[in-house]
Amino acid sequence: MTQAFLQDSHAIHKHAMASLFAQLDSLCEGAITVDRKGRIAWINDKYLAMLGVASAQEALGQDVETLIPNSLMREVMRLNQPILLDIMTIGAQSMVVTRMPLHDAQGDVIGAVGFVLYEKMNYLKPLLTKFAALQAELAQAKRGLAETRRPKHTLDSFVGESPASVEVKRLARRAAQQEASVLLLGETGTGKEIIASAIHAASPRSGGPFIGINMAAVPEALLEAEFFGVAPGAYTGADKRAREGKFRLADGGTLFLDEIGDLPLPMQGKLLRVLQEQEFELLGSNSVVKVDVRVIAATSVDLDYLMREGRFRSDLYYRLNVLQIKLPPLRERLSDLALLSQALLKEISRRTGTAPRRIGPGAMPILSAYRWPGNVRELANVLERGCILSDNLELDAVDFAFLGPAAASVAVNxxxxxxxxxxxxxxxxxxxxxxxxxxxxxxxxxxxxxxxxxxxxxxxxxxxxx
The missing domain is CATH 1.10.10 (Arc Repressor Mutant, subunit A)
Incomplete structure (x- = not known):
């Protein structure tokens, strides 16, 4: 039964080859075969008409270059490799062709076959147009991806001229000149991500990606995959393709680890190893991936307290805390309030498409009296709320009365x-x-x-x- 099956399979294959050749011969614009010496062994009528030859007898036995000066049939036989898609020119005419070597039962080259798929290039215009559109979409997607990974901020983005702000920018410039890890300390909303991005933008790594990850925003069970990526089919339901982690995405650039104090202890040890060795393993794989990543970490909690409580590794702390930059809360740099408000109002106007607003003299005492627990982020929200609730181009004390009586009592009766x-x-x-x-x-x-x-x-x- 096996022998009969093999005989049937061989017959089917032989029939399929003959049928395929017949189909190509009927569908293409021209077909030709040559023997091992490059002489024309067969040519169909459509190709003869295209070449202006009256009959096959005039072509058979001649060197293929006699009829087709630019033929590459000999090259196909010499290399024993097909040329699946090519453009061939005969006179003023360009055609799309494919060429393949022919073999005997022992696998030796005995000739070559060629097909003219299109006799006129304009037949390919729809395909080429679609290909060009796909290329343009891919290029745009790559540009968009690169844009999202570029630093969004420079040191000018950290608005302020107070002594505290000037010192932050001085340290950030120094950090940009080094490769050492940086630890940013400050309450929420003080601008830690702005400074991290600005350090990257001013560093030799500015041409590389800037990748951020917030420890508090990622479930503990997904942190390892988020950090290091997942090998194809690492677990049931996993993607068949590898998923790149943040360390791989940040290769050659900077990785910003926000709220590092929320990183679970088991992950702290793995992060320390990557920082020391600059290598890691994908989840579900034993292969080691080498990376070149500069790490900037940030936290709004007291890491010294967490270390005393045994919730943060001291060796990781010292690895991250090579250069420390403390960002002051807004209440400690109130002299920057007017500049910050002006910059934020300009951004609100640009983003919402509304008329630009300004802070009136009566509003500043109220804003200065407020404690700003949410810092600059809260200031941005307060200013936007004031813009929404007021029709005035100049926001005054009455437009910020919602901040509460403690602030309002300073400036209004x-x-x-x-x-x-x-x-x-x-x-x-x-x-x-x-x-x-x-x-x-x-x-x-x-x-x-x-x-x-x-x-x-x-x-x-x-x-x-x-």
Whole structure:
């Protein structure tokens, strides 16, 4: 039965080859075969007509170059390699051709066969157009990916001229000139990522990627894969392709480890090894991957306290803490408040497409009196909220009364604070109800007539009907 199957398989293969040749002969624009000496052994009628030859008898036995001066059939036989897609020119005409060697039963080259797939290049225009479009999309995607991995900030992005800000920028410039690890300390919202990105941008690694990862944002079970990547099929359900980790993506550049204090102890040891050896293993693989990565870490927690509690390895701390930069909270550099507000308002205007705003003289005492627990990030949110709630191009004390009485009492009296509260709560009610006054009145628990009077007095806008 096996012998019969093999005979059938051989017959099927032989028939398939003959059928394939016949199909190509009928579909292509021309076909030709040559013997091992490069003489034409067979040529179809379409090719003869294309070459302007009256009959096959005039072509058979002649060297192929006699009819086709640019033929590469001898080269195909010499190298015993096909040329699957090529452009051949005969006179003023360009054609798309394919050439393959022919073998005997022992595998020796006995000739070659060639097919003209298209006699006119314009037949390929749709294919070439699609290929060009795909290439353009790929290039754009690569540019976009490169753009996301470039540093977004420079030292100019860290706005401030206070002594504390100047010192931060001085240390950052020094850090950019070194390859040592950097540890950034500061409360949330003080600009640690801006400084990390700026150090990278000013360093010799600026042409490489800047990759960030927030320890607090990644589940503990996924941290190892996020750091080191996953080998193909490392576990059930894993992708068939390798997944690159952050260390591999940052190769040649800088890896920013934000909130390093949240890194679990088991991962701390693995991170230390990578920092020391500059190599790691993919999850699910024993192969070692070498990398060249500069690490900048940041934290808003007290690492000394975590070490005393046994929750942070001292050897990792000393490895990361080669150069330490402390970023001051906003309340300790209030002299930068005006510059920061101006820069943030300009960014809000650019991002939202609204008219640029400015801080009025009455607003600065309120902003300066506030404690800013969220630092510059909170300042940006407060300014944007003020822009949303106010129609004024110059934001004044009344536009920031929502910061609370502790701040408002510094600059406004009771009547002004009450008016600011009245204005803000009515504005919010109108916003919640799409400007519909009756609905806002119901939400506030007051009559429509009273609300209309308050809207008119405060210069707000509303709609009577839905």
């Amino acid at each position: 009771y009547a002004e604070a009450l008016a600011a509260f009245d204005r803000n709560i009515i504005a919010l009610a109108l916003q919640d109800n799409g400007g519909h006054v009756p609905a806002a009145a119901r939400q506030l628990g007051m009559s429509r007539a009273t609300l209309y009077k308050r809207i008119a007095a405060l210069g707000l806008a509303g709609r009577k009907h839905a």
